[in-house]
Amino acid sequence: MKKLLALLVAVLMVVTLFGCNNNNNNGGNNNNSASGPDTATFEQLLEAGKKNGNKLTVYTTHSVVNSALEAFMIKYAPGIDYEGTQIGDTTQVTQVAKEVKEGVKGADIIFIQDGARVLTDLVDEGYVSNWYNKEIYDLVGEDCEPLLVWDYCNKVIMYNNGTESTFGEGQITNIWYCTDPQYAGALAMKDPGTEGVNMNFLVNLTADENAKKLETAYKAYYGKDITLDSDCPNAGYQFIKMMYKNGMVLGSSDSTIAKDIAAAEKKMSGLLTLNKYLKSRAKLDNDQWNLLYVTSEVNPVAGFIYPIYGLQVANADNPELAKAFLIWLYSKEGWYGDGTLTCKDGSVYKGMQGRYGDYSGNTANPLADGDLPVKEWKKILIQEDAKQAAENRWKVEDFIQKIK
Amino acid sequence: MDVCVRSLFDLSRKENHMKKRWNRIKTFLSKPYNVLLVLFLVVLTFLVVIPLISIVGDTFLVHSQEKSRVGQAVGTFTTYHWKRVFASEYSTSLLWHPILHSIYTSAWACVVAILIGGSFAWLVSRSDMRWKGLMTKLFIFPYIMPSWTLALAWKNFFKNIDVTGSNGIFYSLTGIAVPTWFAYGEFPIIIVTGMHYAPFAYILIGGILHNMDANLEEAAIILKTKRLRMFTRITIPIVMPAVLSTIILVFSGAMASFATPQFLGLPVRYYVLTTELYASINGTNPGVGYILAMIMIVLSVIIMTINQFLIGNRKSYATVTGKSANISIFHLGFWRTPISCLAFFVVMTMSVIPLVTFALESLLAFTGDYNFSNLTLSFWIGQAQGHDTWQSEPGILRNPEVYRTLGNSLKLAFTCAVGAGTLGFLAGYSIVRRRGSFISKTVENLTFIPYLIPSMAFAAIYLSMFSTRRGIIPSLYGSFAILALIGTVKYLPMASRSGVNSMMQLSPEIEEAGIIMGVPWVKRMTRIIIPIEKATIVSGYLLPFISAMRELSLFVILVTANNRVLTTLLFFYDEKGYTQFSNAVNLLIIIVVLIINFAVEKLTGASIEKGVGG
Structure with missing residues (x-):
């Protein structure tokens, strides 16, 4: 009985030690949000990303981002490895938090909905940060803050x-x-x-x-x-x-x-x-x-x-290329394709063409025929208030x- | 001088004592089974005991999702979760209702399993029912299938207008719309879970019926006892220990099942412990989830303690009865054909019709339209049709994601089988060789603990423990290693039970002869013990393999998008509403498992029945 008790105490001590170790291990950079638009341009970031050369990894709740990633990499950064994975928002929140916290290689950039949990579980903890440059700000305006809206x-x-x-x-x-x-x-x-x-x-x-x-x-x-x-x-x-x-x-x-x-x-x-x-x-x-x-x-x-946000992950391997990709997504080419861009399987990249219910953060981008512009929808729908x-x-x- | 001599004497006594102790350790460690037992003790303490304790810690911490509701900083101590579960206005919906639902559905699932499985076992072993060969093969199907397979089939078949607005296949065939209680909620959960575990009841009760002494019944016949009286006074008492044991095992399995209540309970907001646990872990209050996991473990321990007690009774009873050379067959007479047809219908309903519904649903261009013109192979072999259609991905046979996850599933199942099978066999060997010793008993109990922990609770523990760096062990979150590790540990009881049972039957003299001849341990194992125990050992590998291939609850909260397996891909498709894909993937899993089961059975003589029946 005494031996058993001693064993239990030893085990508890080991667990306590592990517990202490656990609390000191935050991989986030606590750089919660940018203080305003970055001055770096698409070209500069693209060059820096190519020079960096590391794999670009994207997690997204929206399936179109995956084909957009293929089209972008084939045209702008051939030769650099990339991977896009569609993951639901709940799983994505858990996965990104754990990966950054433990320093495990995961996404460079995420496209995610559910602003409330993004704010509390990811931004507040410093696992992801809100980033935009002047080019994005000029297109998106006030929807750059508190979290950058890529798609409504x-x-x-x-x-x-x-x-x-x-x-x-x-x-x-x-x-x-x-x-x-x-x-x-x-x-x-x-x-x-x-x-x-x-x-x-x-x-x-x-x-x-x-x-x-x-x-x-x-x-x-x-x-x-x-x-x-x-x-x-x-x-x-x-x-x-x-x-x-x-x-x-x-x-x-x-x-x-x-x-x-x-x-x-x-x-x-x-x-x-x-x-x-x-x-x-x-x-x-x-x-x-x-x-x-x-x-x-x-x-x-x-x-x-509700928005799908484009956010930078704290332990990104290729943050420059991730940012260049984000900027490109706001362009008409990124949103709709230009008829010449191709995906990995050789098919033409069509982006959001023909899709009802997706509206670019850049309101100048085209809509599917017959759909209403986002400002009309906002009149008859409640807009997600992530903070509230x-x-x-x-x-x-x-x-x-x-x-x- | 005298003092000096005395201290020298003391020193040499101490040295002698140390030497003796060292010699004892050396002798102890010279036996391979002792080394194995020590290794098992250390490893299992780390993989089973420490995780169990670590989850307790998690129930007292504030997690990042909880800082708003608790009003404290992340990582600080709190009793919020315990108060919330046991002493708050939410206790009823968080704990008491789910726990009652779990107990209610599990208890009735036992009745269904015993009625179907027990009747079938009696018909197969004691009556002249027709088509026994074919039916016994088919009857095992639901146990090989993933547990939620029947739930999906039920949904496809009985979907009703009141809940979803449209009807399922049954309505299309008969024009009869089933009521909501029949389509969703506790009734279908009970029936589906009962049917899933009916093969379990068949194997366990069938084993007893096969081995029971028919002389008892023959004596009753000579004394002109009525059939009904014979059945109630002889047959039922004889199979009762097996029935009780089955009840406990089915109850425990049903309590731990997640996918069936999730698929059939959610539409009508019927929650059980596992679905509440899943919602808590994935939601904004994981602390509550960890407490629910602990409650499930405690319930399992209670159930399994009763089981241990009953199995003890059964063992002693079985020894007394022994096996009779001639089993009396009950002639069904006029009822032979009708009963055979009824049994055949039940078997087909459980085993074949679900497969047909998966195939059919995977072939529908648009769900809910069962006209011939609506059939297509597009979801199997077609190309992606674009994001604005229902088929935004290529058909599963040309979808790289499906092959990747199939590869992951096979790799994972193979790793778990090799891990659990090998360790289980070695554990069985070393436990039996040192039977009765403290270390042997401790290791035997440690290998069995994972069986007591419901899959989802076990996954919650591993998520909490291995998703952060622990000393020299890096974070295993998102890695293949964590899945392989949890699979191996979770399925270890199956393999070690099978190892212990087989080693108990093997006389130690056989190995001792090898020792006398100076045959080294490895050679003794590979040339003597393994060849003799081949069929049981392979069964010990086959069970973890099949279990890992069809497992969802154990992996669903540990898998990340990068290491998805087929079952979690299916869950993902179902969540996304890709009905045809989810049905096609389900069929694919079943086909793969059946092929492997069949191949292993043909090649080695091992079988799932041997594994389950011990």
């Missing part, structure tokens, strides 16, 4: 009006519809517990100005003033609670939800990336599938718009934990 995406309420039993045009005019018992289970979205931007949207709804808009919209829908439950500090919380309690369906991916809604035979809607709208139209061209409609006139909002979400996310998460 939007999630809007969609449904199909294929049959009489599904939603018809003009039926969804107020966001409180998803709390109405007659539409129980008629709204689906990717689980906010795993989709950070969805959670940020809910957090943003609890901000005072949005809660007030929701209060007004409630009166317009139900014809009476809102009565808040004791656990709901404002109309934002009340909305979330009623939405969850009204059988909101949680999905594991926007694509799956979109396919289900496109084939739905009952009143069903979803809060989905606009890109799914176009993909569903492709089916309509072939067959009698129902078209997903976007509701743009919903009181007070029809969804939200970062500060209040845990409160809303706790609230949902109680009611889910």
